[in-house]
Amino acid sequence: MPGRRMVAMLVIVLSTVSLLAGYKAFWIKQQLHILHAPKPPVSVAVAAVIEQPWQHQMPAAGTLKALQGIDLSIEVPGVVTHVQFDSGQTVTAGQPLLQLDNQLEQAQLDIALANLGLARQDFERGKQLVQIQAISKSEFDRLSSELDRHKALVKQSTVALAKKHLTAPFSGTIGIRQVDVGDYLQSTAVVASLQDTSSLYVDFHVPEQAVQLIEIGQSIQVTVSARPGQHTVATVSAINPIVDDNTRNVRVRATLPNPHNRLLPGMFASLQVQLAAPVPQVVIPEGSITYSPYGQYVYVVSQHKKAAGNIAEQRQVKTGERRDGQVIILEGLTPGEQVVTAGQQKLEQGTPIRVTADAVSGNRVGAP
Incomplete structure (x- = not known):
């Protein structure tokens, strides 16, 4: 009897172990199947790699100055008997402005x-x-x-x-007057400012290494913070023939038309010096670039060799100048390819991808 019970218990234990081992083997097989199953494609946005004319530019910062601008004053002291102008008035050369006793x-x-x-x-x-x-x-x-x-x-x-009287030395716009009838003026006292803003100067500095890139007559794109999104083209009119000992910069002056007096002297200006004629460059959206400790790379849409569909190909690139959301590609891409512009964080080398119909965007470059 004791022998039969022991055999029965042994049979039960072995059966239980066999069932557990079978279930474990089945579970491992299922997990391996899931692990090796093809991954679902990732939806991404793409843009075409294109070749566009690109004009190289050099950024700079400058200040607007009036073509002619002075503080009006009178040479001799005296009592004001007549004020012949109003604040903000436009005057012509030789027009009487002030009379002393x-x-x-x-x-x-x-x-x-x-x-x-x-x-x-x-x-x-x-x-x-x-x-x-x-x-x-x-x-x-x-x-x-x-x-x-x-x-x-x-x-x-x-x-x-x-x-004893003051006349306008040139045509322009009078500023806010600072005298009234009956005031006693000391000599050289400021009466008002006079600014000729029909044209403006924009002065800026460039490093001495870049002076060779600047020429008289060169175009400069000017943007002021007071009028965002609006550009005006100035022309280089003078280059200082001496390098500043302290900064090692050279002062450059450009002339800027201002027919409607929309720009004022003293405004801060952001400049883009047009360095040369436009040349063809391979460009892509700046958002396509992914950064890593080993360099910059992009994901290129590539055909799967064994199965239908697209995969992401990680490709290292060398970039150049950036402007208006675009970047020049010096090495790594050719026109006609497509790069991923959104969804890179989900990708790695060989990840299946799906380009949605509304995620294909053209690659446009701003005006050269």
């Missing part, structure tokens, strides 16, 4: 003119007398010298009188 200067001019008339009469009378030898030659010379002296005094009084 000039009664004293006018009286001095009147005296000088009266004395000049008397000296001229004496001179004319002396000219007749010296011909008949009624007076000596030295006396006639004295009368001639006296006439010249009074002419100089008239000119002096005329200049002193002219300094």
